[in-house]
Each structure stands twice: as structure tokens, then as C-alpha cells.
Amino acid sequence: MDSISTDTATRTGGQILADALVAQGVTHAFCVPGESYLDxxxxxxxxxDKIELVTCRFEAGAVNMAEAHGKLTGRPGVALVTRGPGACHAAIGVHVAMQDSTPLVLIVGQIPFEETDRESFQEVDYRRMFGSVAKWVTxxxxxxxxxxxxxxxxxVATSGRPGPVVVAISEEMQKRRVAVPDIGPADVAPAYPSPAAMDKMLAMLEKAERPLVVLGGSRWTEETRRIIREFCVARDLPVAVAFRRQSLFDCRLPNYAGDLGVGADAGLVAKAKQADLILAFGTRIGEPVSQGYTLFDMAGATPIVHVYPDQAEIGRVYRPALGVTAEINAFAQALAKLPAPAGAPRWSAWTKEVHAARVKQAEAPDYEGPLNLARELQALEAVLPPDAIFTCDAGNFATWPNRFMHMTEKQEFLGPTNGAMGYAVPAAIGTKITYPDRVSIALVGDGGFLMTGQEIATAFQAGVAPIVLVFNNGMYGTIRMYQERVYPGRVSGTKLTNPDFTKFIESFGGHGELVERDGELVPAFQRALASGKPAVIEVRVNPEQVTHRATIADLRQQAARK
Known part of the structure; x- marks a missing residue:
């Protein structure tokens, strides 16, 4: 740890804090500057020379960039924002990190502490403000x-269930000079599963007829993905991934079952209900995965082996037959030491059934209109680099890649499990800054793009070139879907008027493309990639096709029959 200072000469608090980030191994920090943390x-x-400081245009964008950095590296992403409005803008990124279990440290400038409780200019009590959406606030x-x-x-950000920590720093404290040494990271062994727990899990598996693996959580290493893939493939176990965790398993393999999340295939949901053993590795089994807490019996009628790094989450909703408190990478190391299976498993026919449902789900229907988005996405998938990184926003458009595309083990798929709009563009910029040599693709709707699309300016300033696919249907599509189900034909508050997205990116000096017909997406993507510039590909989709399963007319007919 030669980078850690043991010098006892005085330094300002601002210098000490910056040095503390160096001591913790921080390589990137994302900020919107403010007078509250000038020091x-x-x-x-x-x-x-040690930390790349990325200047962003909006605090929500800065924190989402940091959150994406944390997702990719497993180390805490770092964002810095100013007091009051800056912290309020940043709150959405903290909520994303909390529900996504992403390690994050948000540093917030604060008023001089002598002025506390006077409602000073931009004063906020951050312990109260962030108390329910952060692991710790100080x-x-x-x-x-x-x-x-x-x-x-x-x-705290990396222990147990990873998550966000908020640190407020009072203004005058940063100016004071003190003599204090830096403190580096602690070398802490992660929670490791007991041999008895591993033996019991295997015994339960040996008795199963219809097992199902569900993968989720954060901070998976490449080795962990490999070990868990090999464990599941060797035993021919059907594998589903949790909401927006598609990159945890190679979706092209013959035991892939699909994603259990928002918009999950009814066939997979039915199979999950038929399973007689659930192996939940790393996932909380939260509301999206459990289909609104309807998928399993909470008292444990379906045996669940729940592996999670935080014991407080095990049994929080579903009582497991076996709870294993273990960090996911340590658990994988224990899996790797298990004996190889003897002979073919009894559930191979079951695995084929589950996978067949996934294959059927991924078949592209014949949609009306000049653009079949399902087929275009599958054509795009075929030309992507094997290590491409996707960032995905919230909205109905996001269910299309979930259904029709297949992530590989070396690709990454980053999306906010709390359903935050405006995530994809800054996250794509953050991933491209983190890994400049990998292709970074943002998937975003027209509504989400205009929430944080201005962060594309940060890409130009940082010298990176993400590619943004904007799916434009002229509406807040998810809300319109629910609206048509409950109040058919009574359209209120969901229509959008949009700019020309290609001219928007061209005004920055970037590359713009418009896709309206079959066969246009792949060439547009290839031209965007070859340009070497930040790019926006506007994909104009049929607004009538409000979901990948139903049109607006379909929803109105269904509502009329109720």
C-alpha cells in the first residue's frame, strides 16, 4: 500500500478527503461541482494523476455514472455533489444503488456546521433525507x-449486501489543517458457506424432480460466472436470471430458462410454480422476481435454498428450507470444490421443457408495420462484440431485449431494478469511461432519453463514444399500457412531443442515425460504431404496438370484456 500516506504533516480537510479516496483505491469520481466542496x-x-474526475451536467447523471462504475467493477463508485439541490438531484441514483445492491459512496458538500438548524442556505439534514435509501449516512x-x-x-458499501453510503462534509471542516495518517482498505475474508450447508444443498438436490436455479445479486466476478455456469451445466439444471441480471448466465445455453422479472414469460412463471426446489443464488427474491410475491408460498411449501451475503435478507419474505449466508464469490469457490455429479440427472426432461418454453418465447412474431423490432434486435445481437456492455432504461421498450436477445457470459447488462427512468445514457457513459475499449450501448425510450440525454455532453468532454439507441413511440409507453387497461381510450398525461434525435446528437458533433424499417438497424449501428463518435440511433417504433405482446387495440378489447 505504498500510495497510503503516513506523513504526519498538516493537510487541509479537503486534501485529506481526496487522499482518503486514493487510499481506498478509487480511480474515477463523477461530479457536478459546487462551492460547498471547493477544498x-x-x-x-x-x-x-491517480483519480480521473469526470465533470457531469446533472447530479442524477453523475450518480448513475458512478453506480454503473460500481456495478462493473464491484468496487464502490464515487460521486460528489453539492448541498441542498445537488443532493436532492442525486437521491435517485442512491435509490438505484440501494435496490440494485451496488456499492456506492456519495459525498455531499454541507453547510458550515456552526450554522446547523438555522435553515441556512441549502441546509438539509442528510441523515434524515437519505436514511431509508442508504446503508449508512454520516x-x-x-x-x-x-x-x-x-x-x-x-x-459498509461493500460488506454484506452491498449498497450506497452517503457522506456529508461540512464546509469549514475542509479548510482546517490537521496531522493525521491515511487509512487503507481492510483485508476482510468474505462470508463463506459451511461444509454442512453445501452437503445439505446437494442432498436436497438429489431428491428433486423439478429444480430451478435463479441467479441474481451484484459483485459477481468473471470466475464466479464460470464456476456457477459449470455447476449448472454439469447437472443440467434449468437456470433463470433475476430482473435485469441477464449477463449472469450465458443465455444461449440449452439450460437457459429466461428472466424472472417485469414482463416475464407466462411459460417460465408457470414452470417456476411447478418447480419442487428453488436454488436462489445471490438474489433477494424481491418483488419483480417473485412476480409481486405470488410465485412461491411464503411459508415454504416449495423448498428454497437461499444463498445471500446478508443474513437479514434470508427469510425476510420467503422462509427457506436452507438459508446460506455467503458472499456470492465465496459461495462459488465452495461450489467448485463439490464432487462432480455421477450419471445423468433425473430432471433432464424437465430442463428440456423449461428451455423449450424459453425458445418459443424468443421467436419473433410477425408484427404489423415496416419495422419488426424483435427481428432487428436479434440481427443486432449477431454482430455485437462478445464483451459488449448494455445499459438499459426503464419502460416497456426494455422488455423487448429481455425477450428477444441473448446475452453472453462476457457481456454486461446494467439496468435499474427500481425502474428509474433516465439511467441508461449516463450509465453508458460511465461504463465507457470505466472500460474505454469495450462497446457501450444504451437502450432507452424517448421519455427516458430526455430526462438525462444532455449527459451526452459529458461523453464528448471525457472523450468516449457510447452508442445510444432511442426507441421512439411518442409516449410514456408503460403508463399508457396501464392506462389502456384501466381507462381504455381515455388518454391523459402520456403523450410526448419529441425533437429530432438525430439532429440533437449532431448538434454536439456526434453521429446520428434514423431507423424506420426492417434491415436498417444493423447498418446504422455499424456506421455509428465506425464513426468513433458518441452516437444516437433513433428507432421509430409503432406506437400502436405498446408491448411486445399486445397492441393498444388488444388492451381496449380486453378491458371491454371485463
Missing amino acids: VLDGLYANS QIDDAARIPELMAHAFD
């Missing part, structure tokens, strides 16, 4: 405690 910015200037008022509290912030 930290000066400290980061002194560390510019405020540093004593510069001598910066190394201690920042080290603990990083420990």
Missing part, C-alpha cells in the same frame, strides 16, 4: 476523523 476539488486536483465535522469515517464508508 475537496482542490485535493482532487492534486491527485489528478457527516464529517472533524477533519481528523476523515480517514476513519471514509474507510468505514467504503467498508
Whole structure:
């Protein structure tokens, strides 16, 4: 740890905090600058050879970039925002990190602590504001405690169930000079499953007739993906992935079952209800995965083996037959030591049935109109690099790639499990900054794009070139879908008027493409990639086809029959 300072000469609090980030191994920080943390910015200037500071246009964008960095690396993403409005704008990214179990450290400038409780300019009590959406919230008022509290912030962000930590830093504290050494990361062994638990899991599996594996959670390493894939393939276990966790398993394999999340295939849901053993590795089995807590009996009629790093989450909703408190990568190491299966499993026919339902689900129907989005996405899939990174926004458009595309083991699929719109564009920029040599593709609707699309300016400033696919149907499609189900024909608040998205990106000096017909998406993508510039591909989709399963007319007919 030669980068950690043991110098006892005095430094300003701002310098100490910047040095604390270096000591924790931070390589990137995403910010919207503010006068409340000028001294930290000066400290980061002194560390510019160690930490790349990315200047963003909106605090929500900055935190989503940091969150994407945390998802990809498994290390806490770091964002810095100013007090009051800046922190409020940043809150959505904290909520994303909480529900996605992403390690994140948000640093918020704060008022001088002598002014506390006077409703000073931009004063907010961050412990109260972020208390329900962060793992820990603290405020540093004593510069001598910066190394201690920042080290603990990083420990909390990565321990147990990973998540966000918010650290407020009072303004005058940053100016004070103290002599204090830096503190580096602690070398902590992760929670490892007991041999007895592994033996019991195998015994339960040996008795099963219709097992189903469900993969989820965060901080999976490439080795962990390989080990769990080999474990499942060797035993011919059908594997489903949790909501927006498609990249945890190679979706092209013959034991892939599909994704259990929003818009899950009814065939997979039916099979999950028929399963006589659920192996839940890394997932909380939250509301989207459990189909609104309807998929399993909460008292444990269907045996569940629940592997999760935080014991408090095991049994929180579903009582497991076996709960295993283990960090997912440590659990994978234990899996790798298990003996190879002897002979063919009894459930091979079951696995074929489950996979057949997935294959049928992925067949592209004949949709009306000049553009069949399902076939275009499958054509795009065929030409993508094997390590491409997808970032996905919220909206009905997002169910199309879930259904019709197949992620590979080395690709990444990042999406907010809390359904936050405006995530995909800044996340794609964050992933491209993190891994400049990998292709980064944002999938976003027209509504979500205009929430944070201005962050494309950050891509130009950072010198990176993500490719953004904007699916334009001129509406808030998900809300329109629900509206037509409940109040058919009474359209209110869901229609959108959009700009020319190709001219929008061209005004920055980027590359724009328009796709309206079959056969146009792949050439447009290839031209965008070859341009070497940040690019937007506007995909104009049929607004009548409001979901991949139903048109607006279909929904109105269904409502009329009720």
C-alpha cells in the first residue's frame, strides 16, 4: 500500500478527503461541482494523476455514472455533489444503488456546521433525507476523523449486501489543517458457506424432480460466472436470471430458462410454480422476481435454498428450507470444490421443457408495420462484440431485449431494478469511461432519453463514444399500457412531443442515425460504431404496438370484456 500516506504533516480537510479516496483505491469520481466542496476539488486536483474526475451536467447523471462504475467493477463508485439541490438531484441514483445492491459512496458538500438548524442556505439534514435509501449516512465535522469515517464508508458499501453510503462534509471542516495518517482498505475474508450447508444443498438436490436455479445479486466476478455456469451445466439444471441480471448466465445455453422479472414469460412463471426446489443464488427474491410475491408460498411449501451475503435478507419474505449466508464469490469457490455429479440427472426432461418454453418465447412474431423490432434486435445481437456492455432504461421498450436477445457470459447488462427512468445514457457513459475499449450501448425510450440525454455532453468532454439507441413511440409507453387497461381510450398525461434525435446528437458533433424499417438497424449501428463518435440511433417504433405482446387495440378489447 505504498500510495497510503503516513506523513504526519498538516493537510487541509479537503486534501485529506481526496487522499482518503486514493487510499481506498478509487480511480474515477463523477461530479457536478459546487462551492460547498471547493477544498475537496482542490485535493482532487492534486491527485489528478491517480483519480480521473469526470465533470457531469446533472447530479442524477453523475450518480448513475458512478453506480454503473460500481456495478462493473464491484468496487464502490464515487460521486460528489453539492448541498441542498445537488443532493436532492442525486437521491435517485442512491435509490438505484440501494435496490440494485451496488456499492456506492456519495459525498455531499454541507453547510458550515456552526450554522446547523438555522435553515441556512441549502441546509438539509442528510441523515434524515437519505436514511431509508442508504446503508449508512454520516457527516464529517472533524477533519481528523476523515480517514476513519471514509474507510468505514467504503467498508459498509461493500460488506454484506452491498449498497450506497452517503457522506456529508461540512464546509469549514475542509479548510482546517490537521496531522493525521491515511487509512487503507481492510483485508476482510468474505462470508463463506459451511461444509454442512453445501452437503445439505446437494442432498436436497438429489431428491428433486423439478429444480430451478435463479441467479441474481451484484459483485459477481468473471470466475464466479464460470464456476456457477459449470455447476449448472454439469447437472443440467434449468437456470433463470433475476430482473435485469441477464449477463449472469450465458443465455444461449440449452439450460437457459429466461428472466424472472417485469414482463416475464407466462411459460417460465408457470414452470417456476411447478418447480419442487428453488436454488436462489445471490438474489433477494424481491418483488419483480417473485412476480409481486405470488410465485412461491411464503411459508415454504416449495423448498428454497437461499444463498445471500446478508443474513437479514434470508427469510425476510420467503422462509427457506436452507438459508446460506455467503458472499456470492465465496459461495462459488465452495461450489467448485463439490464432487462432480455421477450419471445423468433425473430432471433432464424437465430442463428440456423449461428451455423449450424459453425458445418459443424468443421467436419473433410477425408484427404489423415496416419495422419488426424483435427481428432487428436479434440481427443486432449477431454482430455485437462478445464483451459488449448494455445499459438499459426503464419502460416497456426494455422488455423487448429481455425477450428477444441473448446475452453472453462476457457481456454486461446494467439496468435499474427500481425502474428509474433516465439511467441508461449516463450509465453508458460511465461504463465507457470505466472500460474505454469495450462497446457501450444504451437502450432507452424517448421519455427516458430526455430526462438525462444532455449527459451526452459529458461523453464528448471525457472523450468516449457510447452508442445510444432511442426507441421512439411518442409516449410514456408503460403508463399508457396501464392506462389502456384501466381507462381504455381515455388518454391523459402520456403523450410526448419529441425533437429530432438525430439532429440533437449532431448538434454536439456526434453521429446520428434514423431507423424506420426492417434491415436498417444493423447498418446504422455499424456506421455509428465506425464513426468513433458518441452516437444516437433513433428507432421509430409503432406506437400502436405498446408491448411486445399486445397492441393498444388488444388492451381496449380486453378491458371491454371485463
